[in-house]
Amino acid sequence: xxxxxxxxxxxxxxxxxxxxxxxxxxxxxxxxxxxxxxxxxxxxxxxxxxxxxxxxxxxxxxxxxxxxxxxxxxxxxxxxxxxxxxxxxxxx
Numbered sequence: 001x002x003x004x005x006x007x008x009x010x011x012x013x014x015x016x017x018x019x020x021x022x023x024x025x026x027x028x029x030x031x032x033x034x035x036x037x038x039x040x041x042x043x044x045x046x047x048x049x050x051x052x053x054x055x056x057x058x059x060x061x062x063x064x065x066x067x068x069x070x071x072x073x074x075x076x077x078x079x080x081x082x083x084x085x086x087x088x089x090x091x092x
Contacts, residue, residue: 005041005049010034010071011091018073019082033082037072039065046072054088056080 011034021030037046043061051058057077064071076082086092 005038005045006053006072007036007038007069009086009089009091010036016091019086031078031080031082032073032075033085035072035074036069037063039070041070041072043072046074050074054085056085 015032015034017030018032018034019030035046035050041049043063046063047058047061050056050061057080058074059077060075062073062075064073074082076085083092
């Protein structure tokens with residue numbers, strides 16, 4: 001099921017900054033990772049799939065639909081690191 005919902009990570013300069021946060025915001029805006037997901041996937045399905053696939057806890061999921069598909073911005077709880085997840089999937 002998780003493979004069906006989450007297609008692939010979306011990597012750009014902006015999403016790389018979202019992993020750690022920006023110094024201007026004292027890094028409080030970080031710990032987020034962005035994925036391209038199935039267009040019909042709900043926020044709950046995205047959250048459940050991400051938690052199951054990466055064994056982390058998700059605090060919040062925001063979605064937006066762009067030309068290249070549906071993007072899900074996934075914010076992890078303070079107990080987990082988006083940077084660690086990014087390293088496991090090979091973004092770094």
